[in-house]
Structure formats: structure tokens, C-alpha cells
Amino acid sequence: MKRTVGILSGILAFAAVVSGVILLLAAIGWPITTEGLQTMIAGSRRMPAVLFLILFALVCIAIGVIVLYGMIWNRLNRRTTALLEKNALGETAVSFAALSQIVDRTLKNRTDVKSSKTRVYAIGSSVRIEVRAVTSPTVSLLKLTHSLQDEIHAAIVALCGVSIGSIDVTVDQAELPPKRN
Amino acid sequence: MSEYKDITIESEENDGKIVFAEDVVATIATLAAAEVEGVYGMSGTAFEGIGEKLGKKNYTKGIKVEVGAVECAVDMSIVVRYGFRIQEVCRNVQNAVKNAIETMTGLKVVQVNIAVNSIVFAKEAPVEQPKPEARVK
Numbered sequence: 001m002k003r004t005v006g007i008l009s010g011i012l013a014f015a016a017v018v019s020g021v022i023l024l025l026a027a028i029g030w031p032i033t034t035e036g037l038q039t040m041i042a043g044s045r046r047m048p049a050v051l052f053l054i055l056f057a058l059v060c061i062a063i064g065v066i067v068l069y070g071m072i073w074n075r076l077n078r079r080t081t082a083l084l085e086k087n088a089l090g091e092t093a094v095s096f097a098a099l100s101q102i103v104d105r106t107l108k109n110r111t112d113v114k115s116s117k118t119r120v121y122a123i124g125s126s127v128r129i130e131v132r133a134v135t136s137p138t139v140s141l142l143k144l145t146h147s148l149q150d151e152i153h154a155a156i157v158a159l160c161g162v163s164i165g166s167i168d169v170t171v172d173q174a175e176l177p178p179k180r181n
Numbered sequence: 182m183s184e185y186k187d188i189t190i191e192s193e194e195n196d197g198k199i200v201f202a203e204d205v206v207a208t209i210a211t212l213a214a215a216e217v218e219g220v221y222g223m224s225g226t227a228f229e230g231i232g233e234k235l236g237k238k239n240y241t242k243g244i245k246v247e248v249g250a251v252e253c254a255v256d257m258s259i260v261v262r263y264g265f266r267i268q269e270v271c272r273n274v275q276n277a278v279k280n281a282i283e284t285m286t287g288l289k290v291v292q293v294n295i296a297v298n299s300i301v302f303a304k305e306a307p308v309e310q311p312k313p314e315a316r317v318k
Contacts, residue, residue, distance in 0.1 A: 081296055084268055090292040092271035101300045160267050
């Protein structure tokens with residue numbers, strides 16, 4: 001959901017910039033010709049409308065650029081590592097990509113999980129792990145989710161020692177193929 | 182081509198200078214880290230990866246060295262093998278890099294920051310198919 005909203009915001013911001021540029025060019029009668037400029041200056045009745053169009057176009061461009069800049073800045077400065085240790089020699093950290101790999105490997109070893117997707121976020125000084133797993137309809141979901149949480153937690157603690165805020169597990173059950181007679 | 186930055190150390194014994202290239206310190210750190218158990222290699226940027234694919238060996242991939250007159254700090258990105266405790270590997274890398282640089286250059290290492298960017302898994306050995314027995318001799 002968050003990703004969809006982000007993508008839509010980016011598209012709208014880009015569209016705002018493009019529309020603003022087109023409106024601005026239309027307002028000043030691009031390609032600019034001397035006749036066009038003279039008409040614009042001479043046509044005093046059209047001036048307020050033209051000025052309003054130019055102002056509106058500039059506002060669109062400004063809003064679009066600010067939103068795009070904010071999105072790019074957030075993307076570039078997004079936290080992508082979790083601090084492991086701070087000692088006399090310096091800091092050691094592990095990337096969220098590496099944590100995802102550990103979780104994926106843990107789930108791959110399980111026979112009751114057909115496929116999975118993992119995402120790791122930062123929450124304060126801890127990490128939040130979201131797992132989406134697909135299993136067969138014959139598996140008990142409650143037992144599976146608890147088991148997955150415990151196993152993922154144990155794997156992360158054993159290999160990294162990263163502070164885990166929460167492990168959210170979503171399980172989808174795949175349908176069994178129809179019986180053939 | 183990266184900027185060629187020299188580290189100059191004034192020698193007290195003779196009236197001379199000892200000059201180190203910045204890349205030299207980075208290479209020493211890379212080689213020291215590579216010898217630590219559990220370290221698969223260094224993790225570089227996409228451009229460094231493309232350069233390696235084209236056959237250019239880069240011993241300063243994934244490493245940034247900041248040097249002063251007598252001290253230096255190192256930032257490294259490494260790839261760790263699966264199964265090794267990452268905290269221990271990182272501590273060993275910090276000690277190995279510090280010892281190597283201080284021994285070989287005389288610079289005091291004040292910071293060794295390490296980021297583990299990815300984990301590599303051992304390739305599973307292919308299952309050998311049993312050879313079918315010959316029906317006839």
C-alpha cells in the first residue's frame with residue numbers, strides 16, 4: 001500500500017511538472033514570435049487570464065519539483081543498515097538486504113513454506129521484519145506463524161545479534177490442484 | 182581514474198620523507214580483511230562491479246580511507262559467508278585491519294567502520310547420479 005502511494009505520488013508530481021511547463025509555454029505562446037509577444041502585450045483584456053495561467057503553471061511546477069525532490073532526498077537518505085556494535089575501534093552494521101537473505105534462507109529450509117517475500121524496515125534503533133509466506137491448505141496456520149516467528153528470531157539473533165522490534169508474518173494458503181479422475 | 186592522494190610521513194631519523202599513496206592503505210586493509218575467516222570479499226558499487234567484469238582487478242573496492250598526518254580511519258563494506266556469526270567476523274576484521282595498517286605504515290588507526298552488505302551462501306554440491314551398471318561384460 002505504502003509503495004503504491006509512493007509510486008502514485010511520484011507520477012502525480014512528475015505530471016504536475018510536465019503540465020506546468022506545457023501551460024507556461026502555452027501561456028506565453030511558444031514558439032515565441034514577435035507577433036505573439038506584441039499581441040500579448042497589446043491585448044490588455046487577455047492579460048489577467050494569461051497572467052493567471054502563468055502563475056498557475058509556476059505553482060504546478062513548484063509543487064511538483066518540491067515533491068519530487070523530497071521523494072528523492074528521502075530515498076537517498078533512507079536508513080538501510082542496522083547497527084550491530086559500537087566499540088573502541090568503530091561501528092559495525094549489517095544491511096537490511098543481508099538480514100532479508102538470512103530470513104529467506106531460513107524459510108527456504110522449511111518444507112511447509114512454498115514461497116516467501118521478506119521486507120526489513122527500521123523502527124528507531126530496532127528492525128521490523130515483514131514476511132509474506134505461502135503454504136499449503138493442509139498446514140495449521142497458527143502453528144506455522146508462531147513457528148516462523150521463533151525460527152526467524154533465533155536465526156537473526158544467532159547470526160547477527162540485531163535488535164528486533166517485531167516480526168510480522170502473513171501467511172497465504174495456496175489452493176490444492178483439482179483431483180484428476 | 183581516482184585522485185592520487187599521497188600520505189607523507191616525516192622521518193625523524195633521516196631528513197627525508199616517506200610517501201604512501203592512499204590506495205596503498207586501502208589495499209593493505211582489503212588484503213587483511215580478506216584473510217579473516219568468514220569474509221567472502223569486499224562489496225563495491227555498481228561501477229566497480231562493471232570494472233571487475235571487464236577484467237580490471239580492483240583491490241580498493243568497497244573501501245574508503247581517510248588519512249591524516251599520523252592517523253587514519255577506514256570504512257569498509259564486506260560480504261560475509263553464511264553460518265559465521267557476523268559480529269565476531271566484524272570484530273576480527275577490525276583487529277586485522279588495524280594491525281596490518283599500523284604494522285606496515287606506522288599510521289595509527291583510529292576507526293574501522295564495517296558494513297556487512299550481503300551474505301553469500303555455500304553452493305550445494307551437485308548430487309552425483311549413480312552410474313548404471315553394465316548389463317553385459
